[in-house]
Amino acid sequence: MQRILELNLHKKWFDMILSGEKKEEYREVKDFWRIRLFKRKKGQENLKPGYLFSHVRFSNGYAKNRRQILVKIHYIELDPQEGYEKWGAIKGEKYYVIKLLDVVSTKNIL
Numbered sequence: 001m002q003r004i005l006e007l008n009l010h011k012k013w014f015d016m017i018l019s020g021e022k023k024e025e026y027r028e029v030k031d032f033w034r035i036r037l038f039k040r041k042k043g044q045e046n047l048k049p050g051y052l053f054s055h056v057r058f059s060n061g062y063a064k065n066r067r068q069i070l071v072k073i074h075y076i077e078l079d080p081q082e083g084y085e086k087w088g089a090i091k092g093e094k095y096y097v098i099k100l101l102d103v104v105s106t107k108n109i110l
Contacts, residue, residue: 004070005037005053005098013088014060018069018103022087025056026095029080033096037076056098067108072101 007025009017016022027033039052053073060067077097083089 001054003052003054005056005073006059007056008059008062011060014058014067014069016087017058017071017100018106018109020103023100024083024087025058025098025100026083026087026089027098029094029096037096037098038078055104056100065108067106069106069109070104072104074099074101 009025013022013025017025027037037052053076055070056073057068057070076099080094081097082091082093083095083097085091089095
């Protein structure tokens with residue numbers, strides 16, 4: 001059964017994931033993302049992460065006919081990590097890292 005995480009991306013990052021160049025997506029280390037990605041509240045950070053999501057659907061924009069790709073998730077890092085600047089991370093910042101595998105399907109890609 002697919003458990004899909006829905007995320008919106010700017011065109012640059014969307015295109016890099018679509019081409020296979022970008023293999024990680026980053027989310028800020030904030031309560032919002034910890035709860036959304038791991039269903040964890042403050043004080044529960046040391047629990048073994050569950051694999052809540054099997055795939056991520058990236059959308060480029062909000063229009064009805066927006067471009068979308070469905071990508072298999074390898075895993076999501078519970079412990080914040082530094083990301084690659086070439087993939088959108090800010091040097092010295094830590095992020096929750098979504099490790100990506102292959103694009104499974106596309107929609108509205110010309």
